[in-house]
Amino acid sequence: MKIGVCDTTFSRVNMGAIAIDELRRHASVSIERYTVPGVKDLPVAAKKLIEERECDIVMALGMPGGVDKDKMCAHEASQGLIKAQLMTNTHIIEVFVHEDEAKNDNELAWLAERRTREHAENAVRLILRPDDLIKMAGTGQRQGFEDAGPARR
Ligand SMILES: Cc1nc2c(=O)[nH]c(=O)nc-2n(C[C@H](O)[C@H](O)[C@H](O)CO)c1C
Numbered sequence: 256m257k258i259g260v261c262d263t264t265f266s267r268v269n270m271g272a273i274a275i276d277e278l279r280r281h282a283s284v285s286i287e288r289y290t291v292p293g294v295k296d297l298p299v300a301a302k303k304l305i306e307e308r309e310c311d312i313v314m315a316l317g318m319p320g321g322v323d324k325d326k327m328c329a330h331e332a333s334q335g336l337i338k339a340q341l342m343t344n345t346h347i348i349e350v351f352v353h354e355d356e357a358k359n360d361n362e363l364a365w366l367a368e369r370r371t372r373e374h375a376e377n378a379v380r381l382i383l384r385p386d387d388l389i390k391m392a393g394t395g396q397r398q399g400f401e402d403a404g405p406a407r408r
Pocket residue numbers: 263265266292293294295296317318319320321324325326328329
């Protein structure tokens with residue numbers, strides 16, 4: 256099995272390095288890394304990781320900035336990532352941490368690390384342990400901040 260990790264230089268946290276560290280903790284897989292300037296460059300990077308470097312799944316890591324132009328870029332990047340998944344029939348786990356989700360730099364670094372690590376676990380589950388995800392269905396998982404938990408009545 257091979258996992259692709261694409262990330263950006265725009266991000267203020269080295270999310271690619273964190274993802275690779277976490278993937279290695281959970282699985283003995285080959286890893287291909289591809290770093291691009293920004294989130295809008297992630298769709299083609301992910302598609303190349305799948306088609307040219309034969310990855311079975313890809314993590315697409317990015318950090319949209321806080322202004323409207325950045326949010327529009329993030330939306331466009333998301334749409335590209337969805338299209339790349341459909342074109343390749345392969346999961347691309349989008350791991351975006353919006354700069355304005357965090358109160359300060361400290362929280363931003365913490366959030367980016369935690370969300371990246373939790374989604375790295377999800378990527379391993381998707382390709383190697385899909386039954387684990389079935390067991391987690393409906394449990395209100397969140398990546399980064401606290402889980403929402405199941406709704407009760
Ligand atoms: C406005 C803008 N905002 C972001 C952002 O918030 N996060 C990010 O990762 N990249 C941004 N970029 C850069 C584009 O994604 C891309 O790298 C360039 O348009 C070159 O293709 C741009 C141009």
